[in-house]
Amino acid sequence: MKDTRIPLSLSDIANRLGARLEGDGERRISGLATLKDAGPEDITFLANRAYLKDLPGTRAAAVLLRPEDRDACPVTALVLDNPYLGYAELSRMLDPLINAQPSGVHATAVVAEDAVLGQDVSIGAQAVIESGVVLGDGVTIGPGSIVGADSQIGENSLLHANATVYHGVVVGKRAILHSGCVIGGDGFGFAHDGAGWRKIAQLGGVVLGDDVEVGSCSSIDRGALGDTVIGNDVKIDSQVQIAHNVHIGDHSALAGCVGIAGSTQVGRHCMLGGGVGLSGHLTICDGVQVTGMSLVTNSILEPGVYSSGTGAMENSQWRRNAVRFKQLDSIAKRVSRLERISGEKGDSGAS
Structure with a gap:
């Protein structure tokens, strides 16, 4: 498919996302990529702080991020409370399939x-x-x-x-x-x-x-x-x-x-x-x-x-546990019987 995406200015993106723009709003981007892979014409995002380590070295034109991560960002920032939601909206702006469907x-x-x-x-x-x-x-x-x-x-x-x-x-x-x-x-x-x-x-x-x-x-x-x-x-x-x-x-x-x-x-x-x-x-x-x-x-x-079911484990352990699963009903009955006997003895001692 021919790529018909039109480069968007960062100020336009910020307005459409309701983000606070900190940096060059006239700069235009045409792609969306990860923090590691983004180049000078791409925008990226930081939603999971597990990837905060990749922020200082990003080559992106701009980053969508939360207010608390702004100081670590070396490039233009679009600051908003939910950068993952911003990423979702931005992905649709840049989707060539959405933006270039011929009629007929x-x-x-x-x-x-x-x-x-x-x-x-x-x-x-x-x-x-x-x-x-x-x-x-x-x-x-x-x-x-x-x-x-x-x-x-x-x-x-x-x-x-x-x-x-x-x-x-x-x-x-x-x-x-x-x-x-x-x-x-x-x-x-x-x-x-x-x-x-x-x-x-x-x-x-x-x-x-x-x-x-x-x-x-x-x-x-x-x-x-x-x-x-x-x-x-x-x-x-x-x-x-x-x-x-x-x-x-x-x-x-x-x-x-x-x-x-x-x-x-x-x-x-x-x-x-x-x-x-x-x-x-x-x-x-x-x-x-x-x-x-x-x-x-x-x-x-x-x-x-x-939830239901059990997590994966070594087969030998699972086989042993499977046997015990079948015994749970009889074990429960034995425990109930022992509790009843114990209670009867307690009542007898009290009298």
Whole structure:
């Protein structure tokens, strides 16, 4: 891709970030790099004080940093309370993909006659837009992507190459769907007749809120009857599986390889670490954090940090511990019995 980034002045960056500029505001930068790798045309940031040692030797044009780190900075400083958030905003200013999306429909794209396209829509090569689809202003559909019948994509949303949106799906504004993700595939619904499985038609849809991001090769299944619902500003990493009729509250984040079984309700501002599994029909309240590789089989009704499983250890030690795990129930019963006997003896002595 041709780099279409326009160099930005440090004063312009400071104004847009709400940072205090200390140094040459007329200097222009065109890149963003780490403290170690930044050159004279780059800006960098210091968010983790573990990298404070790299600050005195930086060659960057400027550094985003906290007020307490200003004295150690040898170059122009943009001072703000949360430099990591500033870095996030600045990265979008300098992203050539965000800043250089051409509009128009590629000659090889297939667009249904009754599809409704907003202004400045971009549809890439061999993309398919089916009947009844509505694309909002500024939507970008990448090459090979498919938007199924009667689906809606909100304004300024982006589907990267080969993303699939099934029929009857609603995607909010400013969504980002990465390559290989599937929104609205059938939920895992089957009834057993004694000899085999009979498929249950999945009649619901999927609703994604505004500012949702879905990573590559993740799947969000459509509802069996009602919709699967993903709230506003939910961030979903790659290779995540969200089953039918799951609801996820606003501002929650799911790391890679999370799996959520059907009809589970996840609250607002929740964080699920990599590889977390949630059983079906659970309720996870607002403000819950589940650490990586944990399995949750019961509802969580109080906010906080939850974990399950054991950390890695030498196999010989793990085998010994596994034997002891199996003995925990009998040990607990023995302890309870000994406490009861001890209590009875104490009562007898007191009398």
